[in-house]
Amino acid sequence: MGKLKYALFTGCTAKQSTPEQMISTMAVADKLGIELVELTEASCCGASHLQDYDDFLSLVLNARNIAYAEKHDLTMVTICNTCQLNTAMTKHRLDNNADLKTRVNEKLLEVGLEYKGTSLVTHFLYAIIDDIGLDKIAEMVVTPLSQFNIAPFYGCHNIRPSELQNETHKTPENPYNPRSLDDLIIACGGQTVDYEEKNKCCGFHVELQAPKTSAILAGKAVAGAMDNNADFIVTPCPLCHLKLDTQTDHLSTAIGREVALPVLHMQQMLGLALGCDSDKLGLQHHVEKVDFI
Amino acid sequence: MSTHAITSQKVNFKVFRFNADEDYLPYYENYEMDVTSEEVVLDILNRIKWDNDGSFSYRRSCRHGICGTCAIKVNGRSTLACKESMTNMIEYFGNELTLEPLSKSRAVKDLIIDKGDFWAKNDAIHPYLVSHIDEHPEMECAVTPEQANALNDADLCIQCGACHYACPVVEVNEEFFGPAAFAKAYRFEADVRDDAHTTRLIELNAENQGVWDCVKCMECAEVCPKDVDPIAKITSLHNMLFSEGVAKSNVATRHAVGFKHSIARNGVLDEGGMVLYSEGLGVVKHLPLALKMFRKGKIVPPWAITKSDNLDEIQKLVKSSSTVKF
């Protein structure tokens, strides 16, 4: 097998609010022998909000991002659930509607680009499970996380709608009984924590307009993990991370009890298990201190 | 006749039991049964009632996925009992299945719930055509196939409530209309014969109850047995709020519009700037959090943001592809 190579769509968050996610992605890719070509031309995906205002503009911009992955003739990997949903949804709609694809391409042609539909769009989590395999990953673990109870938090936009999501990777995921993150935790030598909120919503996307709803959903998630003896939460989504990690005071007020747990990105957990240097995992960037290692 | 051999296997059902008139708390009853590959979930409910306990209660009527009464939860997943095959459920969840009402907190008797909140919200969005039709018309009100297609299958909803009781916002905010009511509202908003337009949209635009409080969890799209895809209708309603001039400048609308401005400026999002733009003066309440995040290196000031390469392309596309003004 040749070296794995992907086009990396970082999304905006990894470059701003979660710098630790960016560096840990690079560190883990390095350990796993993956080459990542960063799509520095990419724009924001609209984060599930732009399409509410201007659906066509959102399609054009996301199609442009994919067109750059196609230029490299590579699968596009995302490291944010919402980037994943927006991009995969755009791909799905264009691939299944010739008229829409033509209209979008008329615009892209103005800047000399074309959306063809030749690149897959998949989240990093599924890319490594599909292309490297959990057994192989487990073999590469040098520091098993055996002393930890780890609560997976999947995030909506990686698992729902499953019909769309399951087009983007080979290992099918059941959104009511998801396995990918649990299996990765096990591959890293950790104990997975089962709790009701693991496949529920963190509330991030209404943080500004409905702060109470948002805080209750996030608070319940952290509480669920704590009540099942989790040492920390792990998530594939930087937006879930921000919601669960940065404002536990609000979450605690919203649900009427103290909640707080460290929230690791899946790349950081994997990095710990694969023996990455801790300065390459950015654990100091968390608001809830990661003081267990 | 099916050419498949009928197979059978043992399944353990953990069934929610509760009688609001007698029980203080619900409890679960276990039934082990041989389930054949031909059965649907409703067959199991019937067999529990007919073979085990005649007092076991649930709703069903048509048995053909039309009346919308039989929705329950199987292992937490909203499911139309008469449509969902047991083979699917076993493949999905294995041989331990938990049968529960759509909403445990609204349970009245076993799997029967009080669906009053669902109907109240349905009624609140004016679920009918508002149209001034001549009492003695000369000809029928013709709708072209294209105009009918605009409903985008919203008219297929059977009001089973599967999406409503899967929605996390419905669970925590009792004002929120919820996905089924939104899909129903869209069904009329998209109908060329309807004249209510802005009146209905104004209510859908209102804080707390309206579309802006949807957290985009995609649960409603996942569970709908009729592929109504309520969240897609919610997106269309958002679009209508702008195109019909109903959207007012507030934190929610500025948040949506702000993406366009930020993308036009940097290609990528200016995350801090976005909060500032959306909140206006309200931004002060975010300062403690911003400070905390800044200390952890989680905030990049506007001047230090790495803009997208080939930004001119993005700017050109934002100009030429924008379809909405606000």
Ligand code: SF4
């Ligand atoms: S997408 Fe919106 S309406 Fe649908 S279930 Fe989630 S919060 Fe409710």
Ligand code: SF4
């Ligand atoms: S939209 Fe679908 S899930 Fe929701 S009430 Fe209608 S048919 Fe049921």
Ligand code: FES
């Ligand atoms: S019994 Fe009518 S929809 Fe199931």
